Amino acid sequence: MAKKRIAVLTSGGDAQGMNAAVRAVVRTGIDKGAEVYAIYEGYQGLVEGGERIRKMDWDSVSGILQRGGTLIGTARSEEFRAREGRRKAAFNLIEQGIDGLIVVGGDGSLTGANLFRQEWPSLVKELAQSGEITAEKAAEYPNLLVAGLVGSIDNDFHGTDMTIGVDSALHRITEAVDAIASTAASHQRTFIVKVMGRNCGYLALFGALATGADWVLIPEAPPDVDNWQEVMIERLKAGTKAGRRDHIIMMAEGAHDRDGNYIGSSEVQKVLEEALGEEVRVTVLGHVQRGGRPSCYDRNLATRLGYQAVITLLNAKPEDEPVVMCTRANRIVPLPLMECVEKTKAVAEAIAAKDYEKAMSLRSSSFKDAFSTLKTMVRALPHSPEPGQKRFRIGVMNAGAPSPGMNTAVRTAIRLGLDLGHIMLGVRNGFDGLSKNQVEEMNWMSVSGWASMGGSALGTSRLVPEGKDLYGIARAIEDSQIDALLVVGGWNGYEAVYKLMNERVNFPAYNIPIVCLPASISNNLPGSEFSIGADTALNNIVDAVDKIKQSAVATRRCFVVEVMGQACGYLALLSGLATGAERIYTNEEGITLKDLQADITNLNVGFDAGKRQGLIIRAEHANTIYTTGFICSLFEEEGRDLFDVRPAVLGHLQQGGDPSPFDRIQASRLARLCVEYLITECDQKGTNNAFIGLKDGKIMFNDMRDFDRMVDEKHQRPRDQWWLQLKEIVVMMAKLAPAEKTKKK
DSSP, X not given: OOOOEEEEEEOSSOOTTHHHHHHHHHHHHHHTTOEEEEETTHHHHHHHOGGGEEEOOGGGGTTOTTOOSOTTOOOOOHHHHSHHHHHHHHHHHHHHTOOEXXXXXXXXXXXXXXXXXXXXXXXXHHHHHTTSSOHHHHHHOSOOEEEEXXXXXXXXXXXXXXXXXXXXXXXHHHHHHHHHHHHHHHHTOEEEEEEOOSSOOHHHHHHXXXXXXXXXXXXXXXOSSTTHHHHHHHHHHHHHHHTOOOEEEEEETTOBOTTOOBOOHHHHHHHHHHHHOSOEEEEEOGGGGTOSOOOXXXXXXXXXXXXXXXXXXXXXXXXXXXXXXXXXXXXXXXXXXXXXHHHHHHHHHHHHTTOHHHHHHHSOHHHHHHHHHHHHHTOSSOOOOOTTOOOOEEEEEEESSOOTTHHHHHHHHHHHHHHTTOEEEEETTHHHHHHTTOEEEOOGGGGTTGGGOOSOTTOOOOOOOOTHHHHHHHHHHHHTTOOEEEEEEOHHHHHHHHHHHHTTTTOGGGOSOEEEEEBOTTOOOTTOSOOBTHHHHHHHHHHHHHHHHHHHHHSSEEEEEEEOOTTOOXXXXXXXXXXXXXXXXXXXXXXXXXXXXXXXXXXXXXXXXXXXXXXXXXXXXXXXXXOHHHHHHHHHHHHTTSOEEEEEEOGGGGTOSSOOHHHHHHHHHHHHHHHHHHHHHHHTTOOOEEEEEEETTEEEEEEGGGHHHHEETTTTEESOOGGGGGHHHHHHHTSOOHHHHHHHO
């Protein structure tokens, strides 16, 4: 039986992560027994055929995982828009024996793929009638199977939580705005930052939320008053009066007013300069948002989508409709392509019809929640409490090891609580500080600038209270009249809250609602698939490993990189997937002498075949005997003249740095829900203790009484670790190339 032949192309605007998707498609296809072709220059290459359609081997996609853009190219094709062009494309695919196509692009590219599939039978018939192909050949290719991957930095495609490239684009935006904010504050200046997004305000909205911007203009929700310029100016002046030294206005390139009139950055600049009496600077980020290396999230997302697209295509029946691979939280799900395309276009149609309520309703719940949160965060000062309102005293604290994003969560919680009329208390230095009553009332400006700050401005500690600490905490709760407590932290924070809950019989002061928000770079907390800080740590690891790999190319070298995570292998596995590591050692899987012998053999075969670098990722507690130093010495001895070995223990750089956009956005989202939960509990005189988490795409509050049941206490990690299922993909992507396997035998 002839091998299945599939092809992959990238089309439309480039997006970071497209190369990772192509790599995944090629290697998955080859591993599953198919022949894989790459179509260069998008649909134009499909029309031209010849050298534009090239068979790929395992090494064709080596070294492209971390590269931006698309190495197989993309181009607009007027020829493909015409039926004659699509007839040529069909001929070129049949000539190569290809009957499966994976398209990485936006809604326009995917619409073109669907039209091509619909016309395929008639195109093949025409080719047979004209004699360009034989009747027998036409009978061999009655249908074209199509699978789509959404590559678009706008994140404007219906049905998927995230598209390939959007996380990287948010990285570019936050890096730029963080840099602009520091110079803006130095000069007490206002900046306008324009980002991409013609019919989708995702980048502007989430970029504003992540950077602490003061105003945002997006196409789905134009200013709801005619004199919006006056409202904006009034808000900015109030912010200056309250103590702000800078102002950032974030706007999507498709911003307009409620009448559909385009709002340009120069127009906003003129209005602000006249009203504020100062210079206003404009920064148009443009294509810098598309450029550069993809983030860790985009590499892993694209890899998983590419893998699943191939599996779906190889298992598809000839009559199956085309699908697009979408994300729902951490799950990859195939959805009907054209149904998603039509709903995507419905947003643009609603905006064009000035039906903004419908446009917002068609966006995801997280989009609407973010917009609601941002409307509060951009206020200069909070709303005044309602007359006669019951004002609760809500404490906010960090606990456990510091984790990037803690400050973002605290800022959101403090401001939302204040805006709802409550008294917000900051607890310094974790449970150690609470035991010493280091509690202070916070105001709106207490958390100014915290959105982008790493570390813990409130301070934190790993203390799990015992003995006199328990008494001190009870006294502090009573003395500070704390009605509820939000704990943003990691394992020690969860343990401490669990301890307080079980000590209620001895300390009645603990009978208050408490909720834990997961913040741990190890991502080792129960009830949540993501902890705040883990994404930042992954990007820190990936940035370091990218540099390490570049240095390794100069000499034939293997690096053994040790990452944090204690007994949880999340950082090791996900960073290994994002960097193309040959081997990943985790505590969950352990390390055996047999593993090490196999890895030595694979490294020797690979370097003997001409490879220039090797990469091993080891979780810090993978094995107490086979340490990083031991592994390096063993590999060095066995590698002999083929390669040398160097260790790289990344240490606390994984905990440092400003939080990634993903962590800032998740921190803001979870903090809002936690504050609302605590206020509801206080209203109802409840005393529930809980921990929040994102699981299967849904926000859940888990009862703290279930904490011990949901964890592996010995290893300080959850019993349910969703990411372990990715091991199969990691192992497959890191296999030896077929030629090397042959040599090995």
